[in-house]
Structures are given as structure tokens and as C-alpha cells.
Amino acid sequence: MKNGQLEKLNLYDISNGISEYKNWIVSEVNDHALRIAVINGEFHWHKHENCDELFMVLEGELFIDLEDKTVALKPGEIFTIPRNVMHRTWSKERTVNLCFEKSSNNING
Numbered sequence: 168m169k170n171g172q173l174e175k176l177n178l179y180d181i182s183n184g185i186s187e188y189k190n191w192i193v194s195e196v197n198d199h200a201l202r203i204a205v206i207n208g209e210f211h212w213h214k215h216e217n218c219d220e221l222f223m224v225l226e227g228e229l230f231i232d233l234e235d236k237t238v239a240l241k242p243g244e245i246f247t248i249p250r251n252v253m254h255r256t257w258s259k260e261r262t263v264n265l266c267f268e269k270s271s272n273n274i275n276g
Contacts, residue, residue, distance in 0.1 A: 178203055178225060182263045195270050202266040209257035214250075218269040221247045227262030231255070240264070 176193060182205055190204040206229070222229060224240045231238045231246060232255045238246050248254050256264075 178263075178265070182225070186261055190266070192270070198270055200266075200268060200270040202268070204256075204264050204266060205261065206256060206258050206264070207261045210255055212253055212255045214253045215248075215268065216251055217271070219247055219249050221245055221267040222256070223265040223267075225263045225265065227258055227260055229262050229264050230257050230259075232257070 172194065178193065181193060182203055185205040186207060188204075188206050188208065188210065190202055190206075192200045193203050194201045203225075212232075222231065222240060223245045224242050226242060229240045231240065231248070233248075234253055240246055
């Protein structure tokens with residue numbers, strides 16, 4: 168993957184066959200990254216100090232725990248978490264989602 172690639176990508180093909188947790192950048196636009204994540208279980212509590220994070224579900228159902236509530240996202244739905252908000256993502260089954268965030272952001276919090 169490189170900035171400004173002139174290449175068509177199919178997000179369903181890219182994530183096909185992956186069943187364990189994986190999160191990687193598939194494209195970058197200006198100073199932002201488009202990540203695709205496959206999750207089957209839970210990711211740890213964390214926050215992003217330098218940017219907001221937008222989630223969009225492609226397959227399955229993604230749950231996002233916040234300190235005071237849980238949000239459930241189904242395919243086609245989006246949710247934005249502001250910077251410095253503690254959260255964790257999890258799923259009951261294989262789920263594929265997109266994350267939009269700054270390229271320099273660290274997914275580990």
C-alpha cells in the first residue's frame with residue numbers, strides 16, 4: 168500500500184478468509200488512513216489522543232463500549248469516537264469494519 172495508489176481495491180476480497188483479529192491500512196488520503204479490521208472477540212480499552220476515529224461496518228455486527236454505554240453497529244452504519252474518549256470494540260462473531268483516522272495514529276492507543 169502506498170499513498171495515492173492508482174489501483175482499484177475490493178475490501179471484501181481483501182478481508183476474505185481472515186477470521187482472527189487483524190487491523191491494517193488499505194489506503195491513505197492526505198494525512199488520513201483507511202484501515203480495515205477483522206475482529207472476532209474483543210480489543211482492549213484504549214483512546215486516541217491525537218484524532219477522532221470513525222467506524223463503518225461492512226459485515227457482521229460491531230459493538231463499541233464507551234464508559235457509559237455500548238453502541239451496536241450493523242453493515243452500512245457509522246459511528247465517530249472523539250479524541251481522548253476511552254473505548255473498546257468487540258464482536259460476537261467475525262465482523263469486518265473500516266476505521267478512518269489520521270495516518271500517524273497508533274491503533275494500540
